[in-house]
């Protein structure tokens with residue numbers, strides 16, 4: 035075995051045989067033994083093109099031979115623990131879903147490092163450099179909180195105006211770069227994606243994640259962990275998710291029922307025309323069908339397939355109510371309403387967009403439609419500001435489209451919320 039392989043092997047062994055740091059009992063499992071399947075799935079590729087250590091999204095671990103030679107075994111072990119959590123949590127896939135690019139990769143990396151750091155800090159298995167940086171990020175952004183998902187941290191970090199300009203740091207200039215394992219953007223030093231050398235394919239990676247999730251939950255039982263990203267991750271992988279489709283359909287049916295009831299009640303109220311001619315009695319206007327508006331978030335972070343499914347589900351629910359010919363207005367919305375399209379079938383709507391997200395604009399546009407829609411269904415990733423108050427006269431359903439394992443953003447109390455997660 036060459037020197038590098040030997041050192042990496044020693045670091046893996048050190049990592050998985052770490053004694054538990056808090057309240058050790060003779061029968062306590064080794065603190066990070068749950069990472070065994072994951073760290074042994076990593077394939078080492080010596081590379082002088084990088085300064086320290088990095089991984090790509092195919093579980094290939096690139097290490098600089100000189101750096102490895104100089105670092106201690108425990109330090110290398112902590113680096114492995116950090117990097118392997120990026121891979122377990124599929125930060126590369128989630129970066130793509132969030133539309134992370136060169137301009138925002140630094141904030142994404144900080145966000146992911148915060149979650150990994152929270153996962154490892156109790157075991158004193160986080161690299162010192164990562165801890166220092168994460169502490170700095172927290173000091174600079176006191177509103178970050180704890181226990182959030184990478185997506186949540188990213189949303190907060192990337193919206194802060196301070197990141198707009200003045201800080202003259204290049205991408206990842208002051209940060210350790212954990213590689214495409216974190217952001218999915220291939221580096222020049224990576225082996226080509228189709229190179230079979232040490233590559234884990236998607237199915238193999240899923241198998242590793244599944245085994246580690248089982249081991250993690252087992253280990254967490256005896257530790258009494260506080261909830262956090264790693265626990266949500268393990269729960270998501272080991273427990274089948276509740277199907278969201280029936281929940282969305284039910285919300286639509288309820289919304290329509292509410293709207294129908296409300297429309298009928300207008301018989302007992304003076305209509306607008308009546309107030310102009312008080313001596314003439316006009317019945318309140320009663321619509322045969324409830325008006326529906328769909329406000330569709332077209333920002334890049336929305337998965338097309340998931341969006342299609344969610345829209346299809348809303349349509350199906352309307353058809354199921356015996357609404358033979360639903361007049362659904364679909365509004366495509368990113369930072370501004372890109373297109374307002376009235377279509378017979380929701381899935382026929384042309385969606386344009388791809389920028390930031392502000393669903394307030396879409397909801398406002400929907401509520402100015404005439405006749406005013408009784409029900410507004412908002413399909414969004416949830417990373418958007420919401421109006422403070424509900425639009426008058428319309429019930430609002432928010433279908434929050436998310437990635438597995440992520441905590442989805444909060445919604446105001448006046449919306450009926452349904453979490454729709456891609457499986």
Ligand SMILES: [Zn+2]
Nearest residue numbers: 116147212216
């Ligand atoms: Zn990292």
